[in-house]
Amino acid sequence: MIPTTALAAASTAAAAEPSPVLALANTPVLWICALGVFLVVAVQSVIYMKAARKAAPSVGMTPQDLRTSFRTGAIAAVGPSLAVVLVAIALLALFGTPATLVRIGLIGSVSFETAAASIAAGTTGAELGGPTYTPQVFAIVFFAMSMGGAMWMLATLILTPLLQRGGHKLEKVNPALMTVVPAAALLGAFISLGLAEIPKSPVHLITLLTSAIVMGLCLLLARVSGLRWLREWGLGIAILVGLTAAYLAHSAGLGPVG
Amino acid sequence: MTATLTGPQTAAGMGEFERTTSRWGRLTMIAGLVFSLAGPLYLVFFADLGVTATQLFTAFAAVAGTFFVIWLVEPLTYFPILGSASMYQAFMIGNISNKLLPAALIAQSSIGAKPGTPRGSLAAVMAICGAATVHLVSLFVFVGLLGTWLISVIPPDVTEVVRIYVLPSVMGAVIIQAIVSLKQVRATIVAFVVAVLVLFVLVPLVPSLAMVATAIVVLTTLVIGWFVRKREATPGQDATPEVP
Structure with missing residues (x-):
């Protein structure tokens, strides 16, 4: 089995600068995937803004109203965004930059993702961040976090059209x-x-x-x-x-x- | 803002908006899903790490056992507040309760639009776009560029300490945040008692359960928490769980 060799690799390489986990976590392919998510969010925003601009006149909204809304949202997000930045930087040493950007910065959140990572690492018998945290464990952890996030998106993709179709019965579920x-x-x-x-x-x-x-x-x-x-x-x-x-x-x- | 608009006009304009955002919202979310899974799948299949399907399944099952309730409940909770268009934005951008919702509410009040009205939902969408722009830029610059540089210059003994202890330092704060924002005294007590019993009594007795300890705690807390819940109706209570 791999763990022993990976462990050995981890301990020998521990003296050298980038830990094997971080070397793997910062590979170019992962950067490309992370930038892909960034791009998708940006494209989505552009499409939404165009759609809003088109619909605005029919509901009595001026271009100025749209600009004000955009600017207000942007300003309101500065504080929370920088707060997320601070937390994300603390996790760079654990997950590397691309995974941190996508999991902590965007789709997920620090509490869910670190929880999922800790649980996933536990199933391999490793300790997140400890000496048993090898590249193999990182891959499993990253997979489990990403699948967890995917379930959130999947639930959104499935439930939103149902709720939209007037499935308001769901809202009447016992509060x-x-x-x-x-x-x-x-x-x-x-x-x-x-x-x-x-x-x-x-x-x-x-x-x-x-x-x-x-x-x-x-x-x-x-x-x-x-x-x-x-x-x-x-x-x-x-x-x-x-x-x-x-x-x-x-x-x-x-x-x-x- | 002097024009009085007829109902059909508004309905047609908003109908088109809903169609566009539903179609493209869904497509972009699927694209985001694919990109977010591509990274780990690349590691699993091409990085030659010897990861087995069983390991992946076990890890995912343990995460699912803990969080499946939240996966279902969160979209249900936020739909009435966000509306369908913003759902596809919010669940990709993240940080919904602490960033996107406040941004949307402030934007609505700054142009005098009520939530739930067509003007309100357009204002919310624009506000979330603004928030997303700020978020993408600050993440890219401060985490992507600056953070990566920072990690490379910080002494290795500091990064090592961070790596080993970041988990308890996140969990300590998150527990307090969850207790304070959820305001469920009984469930909190139940969770503490169940967690102590499972972690420090059950797992030492049956070590093979260590892997699924969290899921056991979650499910037990859920069941007991439900039976000991406060019964009297508390109308007007904020039903939005502040999910991390």
């Missing part, structure tokens, strides 16, 4: 079902994945707690002082402070043995 069930699923997933980090090493525990506390403080401060931007930036700030704590604790020799 408790629509709130309790997804909330329970998300809480179960993230809490389980978070707690699973604890036994890995004291540094993992310190990192988890630091990040959780910082996030809690950000959200609290956002509520008390009305600083809305803290809600958006909380995740990025918490990850950075968490990683700083990890660096200090790791340097103090609390990291995993081996």
